[in-house]
Amino acid sequence: MSDTATVSEAPSGDLFSKFDDIIETRETLLASGVEDPYNLVMEKVLSPTRAICNGRDTILLGTYNYMGMTFDPDVIDAGRQALCDFGTGTTGSRVLNGTYQGHKECEDALREFYAMDHAMVFSTGYQANLGIISTIAGKGDYVVLDIDSHASIYDGCAMGNAEIVPFRHNNVEAMEKRLKRIPEEAGKLVILEGVYSMLGDVAPLKEMVAIAKKHGAMVLVDEAHSMGFIGENGRGVSEDQGVIEDVDFIIGTFSKSVGTVGGFCVSNHPKFDILRLVCRPYVFTASLPPSVVATAATSIRKLMHGDNKRAHLWENSRILHKGLRDLGFEIGTDEAQSAIIAVIMPDLQQGAAMWEALLKEGLYVNLARPPATPAGMTLLRCSLCAEHSAQEVQEILAMFERAGKATGILS
Numbered sequence: 528m529s530d531t532a533t534v535s536e537a538p539s540g541d542l543f544s545k546f547d548d549i550i551e552t553r554e555t556l557l558a559s560g561v562e563d564p565y566n567l568v569m570e571k572v573l574s575p576t577r578a579i580c581n582g583r584d585t586i587l588l589g590t591y592n593y594m595g596m597t598f599d600p601d602v603i604d605a606g607r608q609a610l611c612d613f614g615t616g617t618t619g620s621r622v623l624n625g626t627y628q629g630h631k632e633c634e635d636a637l638r639e640f641y642a643m644d645h646a647m648v649f650s651t652g653y654q655a656n657l658g659i660i661s662t663i664a665g666k667g668d669y670v671v672l673d674i675d676s677h678a679s680i681y682d683g684c685a686m687g688n689a690e691i692v693p694f695r696h697n698n699v700e701a702m703e704k705r706l707k708r709i710p711e712e713a714g715k716l717v718i719l720e721g722v723y724s725m726l727g728d729v730a731p732l733k734e735m736v737a738i739a740k741k742h743g744a745m746v747l748v749d750e751a752h753s754m755g756f757i758g759e760n761g762r763g764v765s766e767d768q769g770v771i772e773d774v775d776f777i778i779g780t781f782s783k784s785v786g787t788v789g790g791f792c793v794s795n796h797p798k799f800d801i802l803r804l805v806c807r808p809y810v811f812t813a814s815l816p817p818s819v820v821a822t823a824a825t826s827i828r829k830l831m832h833g834d835n836k837r838a839h840l841w842e843n844s845r846i847l848h849k850g851l852r853d854l855g856f857e858i859g860t861d862e863a864q865s866a867i868i869a870v871i872m873p874d875l876q877q878g879a880a881m882w883e884a885l886l887k888e889g890l891y892v893n894l895a896r897p898p899a900t901p902a903g904m905t906l907l908r909c910s911l912c913a914e915h916s917a918q919e920v921q922e923i924l925a926m927f928e929r930a931g932k933a934t935g936i937l938s
């Protein structure tokens with residue numbers, strides 16, 4: 528089959544026929560003449576908040592660079608030094624030749640950041656969820672999770688073969704109802720996220736963690752979108768809501784506030800370290816390059832003193848949320864709950880048109896659509912950065928107003 532073969536030309540028995548619906552939706556969208564929202568190239572990245580896209584200086588409002596650490600001079604120096612001192616890569620698993628001094632220092636930084644006994648670094652956040660969940664929740668165990676959980680959480684459950692029990696998004700009563708139905712003696716893991724990445728809403732962890740504990744379940748919280756920003760020390764929503772001591776495992780990523788790539792789990796469980804020998808996505812893959820763990824460790828240590836950045840990011844988030852609402856856009860949350868502000872679009876076609884109009888204005892946001900989004904929504908997902916200036920936030924609002932009027936989404 529050639530690259531240009533259409534859905535109707537596919538031979539029968541083609542294993543790709545399962546993708547026909549998504550191919551058709553994509554072809555219809557592109558046939559309408561809009562630019563491909565999933566194929567944007569950043570020709571040059573100027574700072575945490577600006578890049579050259581299609582030859583134009585563009586404000587970035589669709590990255591996960593919440594704390595703006597990607598161009599921090601100390602972080603860059605640490606990476607450069609490690610690259611020179613330790614080379615480009617480890618070429619091995621953490622349990623063989625792939626643990627360097629930098630991996631240990633990175634785990635030390637995490638233990639200090641979270642004030643927890645144990646930390647384990649993975650090659651991505653995806654692998655951290657895949658590895659921890661599949662290793663601790665196996666056949667015969669139950670995983671009770673929010674239905675809007677990230678793909679890596681579902682994939683971890685599938686890999687471990689545990690019984691998956693989903694409950695309605697952020698619904699405390701639904702969660703308890705599910706827990707009550709599980710046999711008392713069964714192994715139970717409740718999985719929650721601090722911030723849900725599509726709508727940017729926060730979980731009621733205080734109530735949920737208490738209920739999970741009442742029913743004898745262990746609790747894992749994915750704080751991917753809250754680390755560095757939410758909570759007095761940036762430890763996340765579980766810190767902010769005062770339940771971090773009751774959480775058994777926190778999962779996080781270096782690909783958002785930390786500003787590089789990698790994932791981790793921190794815990795106070797006394798047997799935690801045995802996971803280093805039995806967790807397949809930790810054992811059977813190469814460890815992170817020395818430059819990456821050096822940048823992560825330096826960034827994490829700087830985030831411990833990120834109070835000013837946290838305060839500025841909250842200010843940005845509140846101003847953008849209110850400004851967009853005042854313009855007449857529908858927003859995923861009633862108030863700013865995180866650094867993610869989700870603007871709800873009427874449908875995919877209009878969402879793509881608005882996305883393109885914003886890009887032409889010089890603003891990049893994420894176009895998010897099902898199956899990644901809840902309730903079939905099309906979203907323009909805006910994620911703010913602590914390095915956006917107050918002036919940039921005002922420019923962003925002006926761009927939304929012009930693009931909204933040009934596309935007819937605003938009257």
Ligand SMILES: Cc1ncc(COP(=O)(O)O)c(C=O)c1O
Pocket residue numbers: 651652653654656677679720724749751752780781782788789790
């Ligand atoms: C909630 C959540 N968990 C885990 C991940 C995976 O992180 P990583 O990019 O490090 O693989 C993501 C990534 O978007 C996420 O949103």
